[in-house]
Every structure is written in structure tokens, then in C-alpha cells.
Amino acid sequence: AQKITQTQPGMFVQEKEAVTLDCTYDTSDPSYGLFWYKQPSSGEMIFLIYQGSYDQQNATEGRYSLNFQKARKSANLVISASQLGDSAMYFCAMREERMGAQKLVFGQGTRLTINP
Amino acid sequence: GAGVSQSPRYKVAKRGQDVALRCDPISGHVSLFWYQQALGQGPEFLTYFQNEAQLDKSGLPSDRFFAERPEGSVSTLKIQRTQQEDSAVYLCASSTGQQETQYFGPGTRLLVL
Numbered sequence: 266a267q268k269i270t271q272t273q274p275g276m277f278v279q280e281k282e283a284v285t286l287d288c289t290y291d292t293s294d295p296s297y298g299l300f301w302y303k304q305p306s307s308g309e310m311i312f313l314i315y316q317g318s319y320d321q322q323n324a325t326e327g328r329y330s331l332n333f334q335k336a337r338k339s340a341n342l343v344i345s346a347s348q349l350g351d352s353a354m355y356f357c358a359m360r361e362e363r364m365g366a367q368k369l370v371f372g373q374g375t376r377l378t379i380n381p
Numbered sequence: 382g383a384g385v386s387q388s389p390r391y392k393v394a395k396r397g398q399d400v401a402l403r404c405d406p407i408s409g410h411v412s413l414f415w416y417q418q419a420l421g422q423g424p425e426f427l428t429y430f431q432n433e434a435q436l437d438k439s440g441l442p443s444d445r446f447f448a449e450r451p452e453g454s455v456s457t458l459k460i461q462r463t464q465q466e467d468s469a470v471y472l473c474a475s476s477t478g479q480q481e482t483q484y485f486g487p488g489t490r491l492l493v494l
Contacts, residue, residue, distance in 0.1 A: 269423075298480070308470060310424070310485035356423050362480060367412065368437065369483060371423030 268292065269357050269372035276377045278347050285332070286342040286375050288357030296362040299340040300369065301331065304354040313355075316340060344377075352379045383407065385486035387473050393492045394463045402458045402489045406475030413456050414474040414483055415448055424472055430456060431479070463493045 270289045278284045290299065301313040316324045316331045324331045332341040344351055354376050358369040386405040394400050406413050411432050416424035417440075426440040432453040441448070445464075450456040460467055470490050474483040 300482070302485070307487065308490070309487045310472060310474070312482055312484060315482060358423075360480075365479060366437075367429050367479060368414070368426035368440070369416075369424075370426070374423050 268370045269359055271357055271372035271375050273375045274373075276375055278377065278379055280349060280379050280381050281346055283343060283345045284347050284351075284377065286344075286355050286357075286377065288340045288342065288372060290338050290340060290357075290359050292338075292359065292361055294361040294363040298360045298362060299331070299333070300358040300360070301329070301340075301342045302356045302358060302371075303351075304356060304374070306353070310356070314342065347379050349379050349381060352377060385473055385475055385484055387471075387486040387489050389489060390487065391490050391492075393494065395494055396465060397462050398493075399459065399461045400463055400491065402460075402471050402491070404456045404458070404473030404475075404486060406454065406456070406473070407484060409477070410475035410484075411453070411478055412476040412481070412483075413450060414476075415456070415458050416472040416474065417442075418470040418472055418488070420469070427458070427471075460491075463491075465493050467491060468493045 297318045299316045302310045314326045314329045328345045330343045354374045356374045357372045413430040415427040418424040428448045429437040430450045445461045447459045470488040472488045474485045476483045
């Protein structure tokens with residue numbers, strides 16, 4: 266079963282607009298972490314934001330925020346005031362922390378294109 | 382400070398050749414991970430080290446894949462008798478410890494002809 270689902274293969278947004286990238290997940294582990302990474306064409310995965318399953322508030326990091334809806338098992342990334350440099354692939358990932366598991370499980374990614 | 386570095390950045394191998402991919406983690410990071418990313422896909426976990434101990438190798442696709450980290454810092458991923466399906470980007474990540482954020486290197490793009 267797919268643990269991380271990103272349903273938007275591609276998104277096109279005008280510069281300065283806000284954008285929401287969708288991510289749903291599936292786990293029976295009560296303790297887990299959710300991550301978003303950005304992968305520009307250079308290939309490096311850049312960490313953006315983290316949300317723990319027990320965190321009461323949505324995570325924020327500068328222009329990035331994570332809309333965490335635990336009951337719906339969704340962890341959407343919101344980018345405010347998009348910039349041309351935001352054009353990249355974006356991956357949602359989950360770490361199930363039961364029994365000390367460390368690996369990240371990634372979704373298929375969403376390619377975001379910011380138009381001037 | 383310096384991030385995770387990987388070498389070579391690009392590798393072309395003939396089918397059947399052995400290859401070795403190197404990862405230098407961030408200084409002081411005790412946890413090290415290898416992932417494989419096929420074209421157009423998200424990365425998939427291969428293996429995980431805590432210091433020199435390989436604690437999880439459940440993602441290694443076959444016994445042709447072997448990873449080591451003998452002194453708890455630099456790691457090498459070795460692929461023996463490469464096949465075309467091994468063509469992918471191999472990403473290395475490190476973290477300060479358990480349950481911490483993983484920081485990735487630029488990857489090694491392997492093409493097997």
C-alpha cells in the first residue's frame with residue numbers, strides 16, 4: 266500500500282501567489298514525522314519543514330508552512346508569496362518512529378513551476 | 382559548514398562492471414543513509430548506518446549491493462555486476478542521530494549501458 270500520496274504531478278503558479286502542494290499519508294504508527302523536501306534540477310534534496318505527529322501546532326519555516334490535518338492524514342505544504350526560485354520538484358516524506366525506524370518513505374513528488 | 386558530499390557526481394558503467402560510490406557525511410553526523418532515486422520517482426531507502434554499524438539494510442535490492450562505513454564517517458556503496466536497472470541517482474543523507482532531520486548530498490547519477 267502506498268504510504269505517501271502526492272496527487273499533483275505538476276503545478277503552475279504565477280509569481281507572488283501562494284501555492285498548496287498536497288500530501289496524504291497512511292500509517293498505523295501513532296508516532297511519526299512528516300517532512301517536505303525540495304529538489305531543484307541540480308538534484309540535491311533540500312530540507313524545508315518538519316511536523317511531528319504529536320505537535321499541536323502547524324509547523325512554519327519562513328515562507329513555508331505545513332497544514333497538518335491529522336484526522337484526514339494530510340500534510341499539505343503551503344508556500345506563500347512564491348518566487349521564481351521555488352520552481353523545483355517537491356517531495357513529501359514520512360518516518361514511522363515505532364521501534365526506532367529511521368528510514369524516510371517518499372511520495373512521487375510534485376513539479377512546481379512558477380511563472381513570471 | 383560543509384554539507385554532505387558525494388563522488389563521483391556522474392558514473393557511466395558497462396553492464397557487468399563493479400562500481401563504488403562514496404559519501405562524506407556532515408562532520409559529526411553519526412547516522413548515514415543511502416537512497417536510490419529512479420528517473421521521475423521519489424527516493425527509495427536502501428540502507429542505514431549508526432556510526433559504523435549497519436542497522437538496516439532492508440532496502441538493498443539484491444546481494445549485488447553492498448554498503449560499508451568502517452570508521453563511522455565516510456561510507457561506500459558498492460554495486461557488483463551492474464545491470465541496466467541499476468541506473469538511477471544514488472543519494473546519501475546524514476543526521477546528527479536518531480529521529481533527527483536527514484540532510485542530503487547532491488547524489489551520484491549512475492548510468493549502466
